[in-house]
Amino acid sequence: MHKADFNFELPEGLIAQAPLARRSDSRLLLLDPVSPRLEDRGIRDLPTLLAPGDLLVFNDTKVLPARLRGRKDSGGAVELLIERHVSDTEVLAWLRASKSPRTGSSLEVAGSRVAVLGREAELYRLAFDQSVMALLERHGEVPLPPYIRRPNQAQDRERYQSVFARVPGSAAAPTASLHFDAALLAALAQRGIEHCFVTLHVGAGTFAPVRSEQIEGHRLHRESLEVDDQVCAAVARTQARGGRVVAIGTTAVRALETAAAGGALADYRGDTELFIYPGYAFRVVDAMVTNFHLPESSLLMLVCAFAGREPVLAAYRHAVAQRYRFFSYGDAMLVFPAARLRETAP
Numbered sequence: 001m002h003k004a005d006f007n008f009e010l011p012e013g014l015i016a017q018a019p020l021a022r023r024s025d026s027r028l029l030l031l032d033p034v035s036p037r038l039e040d041r042g043i044r045d046l047p048t049l050l051a052p053g054d055l056l057v058f059n060d061t062k063v064l065p066a067r068l069r070g071r072k073d074s075g076g077a078v079e080l081l082i083e084r085h086v087s088d089t090e091v092l093a094w095l096r097a098s099k100s101p102r103t104g105s106s107l108e109v110a111g112s113r114v115a116v117l118g119r120e121a122e123l124y125r126l127a128f129d130q131s132v133m134a135l136l137e138r139h140g141e142v143p144l145p146p147y148i149r150r151p152n153q154a155q156d157r158e159r160y161q162s163v164f165a166r167v168p169g170s171a172a173a174p175t176a177s178l179h180f181d182a183a184l185l186a187a188l189a190q191r192g193i194e195h196c197f198v199t200l201h202v203g204a205g206t207f208a209p210v211r212s213e214q215i216e217g218h219r220l221h222r223e224s225l226e227v228d229d230q231v232c233a234a235v236a237r238t239q240a241r242g243g244r245v246v247a248i249g250t251t252a253v254r255a256l257e258t259a260a261a262g263g264a265l266a267d268y269r270g271d272t273e274l275f276i277y278p279g280y281a282f283r284v285v286d287a288m289v290t291n292f293h294l295p296e297s298s299l300l301m302l303v304c305a306f307a308g309r310e311p312v313l314a315a316y317r318h319a320v321a322q323r324y325r326f327f328s329y330g331d332a333m334l335v336f337p338a339a340r341l342r343e344t345a346p
Helices: 043-049 132-139 175-179 182-190 229-240 250-259 298-307 309-321
Strands: 027-032 037-042 055-059 061-063 067-072 077-085 090-097 106-109 112-120 123-128 167-170 194-200 223-227 245-248 268-272 287-291 332-335
Touching (some): 027 043, 037 043, 037 309, 194 250, 223 250, 229 250, 245 250, 250 268, 287 298, 309 332
Parallel strands (some): 245 287
Antiparallel strands (some): 027 037, 106 112
16 A cells, blocks of 8 residues: 555644643544444543443553753754663663764763764664663653644643553653543543553654555554553453453554454563554454544554544544644544454464
8 A cells, every 4th residue: 555545634723732721622533434424522422432341441651751952062952852761871762963973972961971872773872871761850851742833831741641641651642541531531430431551652753754655665663562461351351241442542552452463462561563554453452542643644554454544534534624633632533443353363
């Protein structure tokens, strides 16, 4: 398939630049390709759109203040975005500068000396002279996505983070989770809808474009995740009673499907480069809540794999016409599959 097959026209004015007053004020577009139907709802309608016995799977990763600014020894400005912690003092990071620093050179970042150890694909391997986590807490900035064209604000520390974030490690938020507040979680529980947590640390590479014209040639960035035995047990109970597994966000989808790659869901701790695009057979996920994604992005391709390219792109055209808010601080969709896509485990 061609990446142009996943393009759509998006007015720049629909790209959300800030969160709404309340998390659960967001709109929700219901897409059920089997009906087929589109319904304009609100995220607070979610308890009535799901059923008792369904299971929500959230990603509980916590976004780090992962952006740092500094200078090369030559005086040129540099901007770092920490992608992965190798140790307490060593990281892999995206680096922006007018001229790329050489291996063996050093940087000064927030009062810390940083040695440039080399490159690993697009990332730089850097060694700090002090704890990176401590440095980020004192000097780091919230790594807002590149399409948010404003300076950081105080509210971003709270709002570019889910209310249940607990495992530090992400350079970007699992944005479908941003719509949930205490009142909505309570309403879902009262309806008899359970939830559990996986952890997938979202990398800044989630914003990287698909560069291959044929999407089958694209390689997704590597991210670390954990799916524990409690999640496996919750999914098994849900399936046994005929409930649905509802992934909250594409990161939860990728975590579950990675952990089920062997044929059945099993506890998993490690990395994933799973790229889901049309033709993929889902093993675990029965529905998903997801934000609206960039044109030609791997995230949009994942949603199209689940609900069908034409129904999804039609839903996006509807969302544009109805002026939904797009991307990280934008609105959401509740998506059901185009057919029973879950693969029968061997």
